[in-house]
Amino acid sequence: MFGLCVLAGVLVAFLMMPMASGAGAVVNQTTDAMASMSSSLAKRDMPQVSTVTDRDGKPIAHFFKDYRVETKPEEVPENMKSAITSVEDKRFWNHGGVDWQGTMRAMASNAGGGSTQGASTITQQYVKNYLVHVVAKNEVDAERAKETTIARKLREAKMAVELERTMTKEEILTGYLNVVPFGNQTFGIGAAARTYFNTTPDKLTVSQSALLAAIVNQPGSLNPETNPQDAIQRRNTVIDLMTDPHNRYVLTKEDAEKAKAEPLGVASPLGRPPNGCVGLGDGTTDGFFCEYLRDYLEKSGIDDDKLETGGYTVRTTLDRRASDAAKQAAEKQVPTQTEGIANAMAAVEPGDKHQVRALVANRDFGNNPSAGQTAYDIVSRVQPFGAGSIYKVFTAAAAINQGRSIFDTIDVPPSYTSQVFKNGTAPYTVSNAEGVQPGPRTLQMALATSPNTAFVKLEEQVGLNNAVDMASKLGLRQGMNGVNSSGSTLDEDGSNGPSQAEAVKRNNRGAFTLGYTPTSVLELSNVAATIMSGGKWCPPTPVEEVTDRNGNPVPLKEAPCEQVISPQVAGQLAQGMSLDDKVGTSKQAAQAAGWNRPLMGKTGTTQEHKSAAFLGATPQMAGAVLTYADGSRPRGICDSGGDAPPFLCGEGNIYGGKVPARTWYDAMMQVHAPLPVVPLPGG
Template sequence: MGNTRSSGGLSTAQQAAKFLGVSALAGAVMAGLALPAVGALGLAAKGTVEEFDGIPANLKTPPLSQRTTILDAKGGEIAKVYSRDRTIVKLNDISSYMRQAIVAIEDARFYEHGAIDLKGVLRAVNSNAQDGGVSQGASTLTQQYVKNVFVEEAGNDKEKVAQATRQSIGRKIKELKYAIKVEKELGKKRILENYLNITFFGQQAYGIEAASQRYFSKSAKDLKLEQAALLAGLVQSPSRYDPINAPESAKARRDTVLRRMAEVKDITPAQAAAAQKKPLGLKVSMPRSGCITAVKGAGFFCDYVRETLLNDPTFGKTAEARAKRWTQGGLTIRTTLDPQAQESVQKSIKKHVYQSDPVATAVTLVEPGTGKVLGMGQSRPYGFGENETQINLSADKSMGGSNYGFQVGSTFKPITAAAAIEQGKKPYQRYSSPYKMKYPSPVTTCKGTWSNDEGATVENENEKEVGPYGMKEATAKSVNTYFVQLISDIGVCPVTQMADKMGAKRADGQEHNQVPSVTLGSEGFSPLTMANAYATFANRGVYCSPVFIESITGPGGKKLKVPQSKCSRAMSQKTADTINTLLRGVVEDGTGKQAGLQSRPSAGKTGTTDERRAAWFVGYTPNMAGAVWVGGPGAKGVKMENITIGGVPHDKVYGADTPGPIWKDAMSGALDGKEAPNFVNVQIKDPNQRKPHDRKKPGDHKPGRDRGNDNGGNGGQDNPWPDISLPPDLIGGGNGNGGNGNGNGGWNFPR
């Protein structure tokens, strides 16, 4: 092909010469050599002076992606996470052998030419003309640096990476213009430093520091001659010369670099010969990246930190901006994870639930008053193997958790009790609480009324649970019918509003169902949510949103803004203190006795769902709250009857006998050595409570007869115990006529 002509009457070769700023004589030489197939290579489209001038002069250099280090609250490392393993170092912290080796093999005239090496260009043009394409580059280190910037900016977008590395004259011209600008602005030393920090050396190692650590387990400043030559040789083709998988090719390439260093007089021929005789001497440190490598069983805690950075607007207004910040890395993230608490969580899980069990457990500990998450673990580890998972069983769906969370059973009842007390109900409020009953109807909700059109019923755990009960006894025994009567009395809306105030949002992000059964824990929540909700009781009514991050230091030591816990009052101090008193009774002489802590005051609540597909214990002390869930991790769950968990057989699993001991052991270890503050106790005494010998029993009254009086007044009474609320279907009608006490109507109370 001849000298293709374009605008202005200049051949494409002459235009290229003009673009490069070379002399007319050089342009003539280049024109004589000719560039074949320029149209196919893109120069026809990109090769005008106007197009060249239209390329922006300033090269946008994105921050280099680096590894991020995640630490616990004491500064211990949890995990290293990176999109590209890179640690940026200064030129003075790179071995002089490495600096010499990379220049010798990649651009021996680096310190002599400008952005463009004319001799190299002429050599490449001639070679390409003979081959009929672009077979040989003439890239200086500066040009290579510019290309790597394009690659870095492309990130993980394969199409953009292909564009940044495509062998076309159009891309080359763009690369050349930026190289000219970079030479003027940065200078040789800075360009070399940047180049060594951005370049890919294979085996997931970006930059010389990561490469030195990967292949020799040492810092770049300590590289010996033969080691530096090996790494310099990798740049041309990291896969072909990979010393791990292709040691012979790597050694041959290393020796080529050593010879070249001797040719340019960086070292003597004797030094080169001596270095060539040495073995590769690898001391490989394989990359460990991501939350899967987290220590202390903190893989899911680590993953929650990642989700926080990807979802919280504090780290960027858009999802794209937040993802870019995470990918760029270079962060040191100090978290709230307490190493003592985390160790205790893991020990308790390992003791009580095996990884191979048909069910799993998840445990979360939080600090009341600060929202700090102190520990998080589960029996199914973070991973991709058998009985491993990437689902954080402690978290909501939006933060990497299960789709629906897990029904919480009776652990929701204290929220109903708190709402009722806030509505003016007394903690000694009594209800008939039969063993089995229909849901009362209609019931007020946030959206109108709910009616039991289908005649749905509710019953207690066993037939012996028959009221009447007051709130304290009903809470301790977890009486279902009591709490259904309670929510039906005050309405559903105050209860779901209280749940929201306590941060008890559904795991799937949907609104609460406006039905009375919510009081029985029919909706799905996460262990983190339940632990933090109960922390509101421990904090005497003030809810604080959960936080995982204490501080973040960015590249260059810059402190970044992090999310702060937001605290708000959910209920009065008196209400919270009353609930604390009620829930102390659960662990002292109620369903949660197996979970009670011996050395300090504690409170909590058990929970078991229909068909025992989930079992819970959620409890707290004044300075720590924790939730434990046990159940099938899948969508359908596992019916926990005639089952062995952690080597212990169970006819039926209860919240007290499996989650309770897990909670007790996890909390005991986490609190060991810490202060043991007390709750503010509230006296719960029914002023209308009759003494046992004064209280009439249902059998003492006969239907159709009641007390009269001698003066002939009204003697009948629908309900002989006015302090007990009875459902309408249990109450007969009629007022007794006076005189001798003959009465009409009476009442029908279950015997």
């Protein structure tokens, strides 16, 4: 009796005194926050799931540290309130935040051991869980909030009393149900209802509510997925407790027996959505887009921590129809399981904003290489292989920008030894690809037939530096300035530099116009979008809008658009590339697809046939395809044509007009089917 009196005196004194400095001050700050917390404040502060949707608002991905779906008091059914109070705090509706009888009994029984167990009210548990799962910034803070000491118990009691003075019982109970863990990385009743029953809290049955109340007690050992027998036993115990006549909501004995007779009914698999970009289920067209979005948001002011806790809704630019069409075309030409060959495609819509509509590959985005998956973004990031003769576009653009016309005649010798560029210490000699005839032709026809010798000569005339700078201006920003010559991202201190652009310039590499350097498929697509946008470069954005948990717009720190070449130069360049599907290197693929609308296009192939690409655009959509050897021992790619997929071989025979062009035309035929025919600019 004496011991109980001492403990009671300590408790009363503690509750009446202000918090001390130091660690107590930190707790006092938390107390103040808890004391002033209303349902709106809780909604703002509670870690929430961020949802990513396509352009039409259909969810494609979720990001979270804790899977939590905010629930309002009116959305919690009476049977859930009864279940949780019956098992966790039967005097909840009557006490003032602390169950004095239970607390004194627990403190007396544990006084000798220096810790307290049991007797926590729901209000106290709300405080503790809020401190652990919301306030704590790291594991150390979380452990301090959970320590089983009398001091922690007293602080917790003080906070609970303060909380009861400023919030209603309904708000406290809902707040508790929103923050408490239910196992399987699921927090709060809203997420638990979806995870275990694929439903919403307001639709929970008696047996479902009882099971969730049971899980709260021991979410690990009572996991209904792995330990169903113990879970159902505990559930039935909760149901029996719900028949107590002292409950606010009393379950009849008859209804209790019916509820106990029901199976667990847990969803299989559990209804919790995948977290992040890997493992998006059947949405295999979304993984690469999702990963690019995550990187883009981080650079634009929403880092991973904010994304995983902020409760944002991110409506993206992903066009489901375009993405599905591109995915089908990529896999048709190079099936997913094709060993050692990747086929990646990006699509960007020209205009005032360069909105990314599709980022796909024959590979799926995931962690199972044996299933043809990769967890590396092979579509938006710079890849180790080049796009070949597509880079001739940059030399042509530099020439037009200096006053040349696409109808100017240029010389096409069968071979050419440069007096400007070097191959190491030796003179740089280049010849044309097989089938390319020598002889003078217009720059427009040269872009269609792609003679190497003509563009090396033209590169001498316009200046290598100008051609390299043009590539960066038109869209190869990361590819030229953000990576080194091997395609690796430059360190902030530049220790692994120089950049790819600087290396080309320093070493006077005339082969730049032949496209040997590492390339990003997305950036290549954005080059075409820049040309089709009248020479205006914009960052390829995957974002339509971002709103916070309250529906308010969230501004992003996106790079501004730039007028990099004049509309007249852009129009001439588009017209200069307008013959590729008619008399150029993609003619056969265009005819096979039934293409019949104006287009600017360019094919490209690297010297050893380890990669090939196609770049094409209409005023409505721009896109690029890169087909390359992505294995650990890359070899040449052989394209036998017809229905047979490509394969790795010795010397290789793939060209940009084969797999890449066929992929582009197949996809873009579907994308453009409902769109009107629009002429190219500059005509």
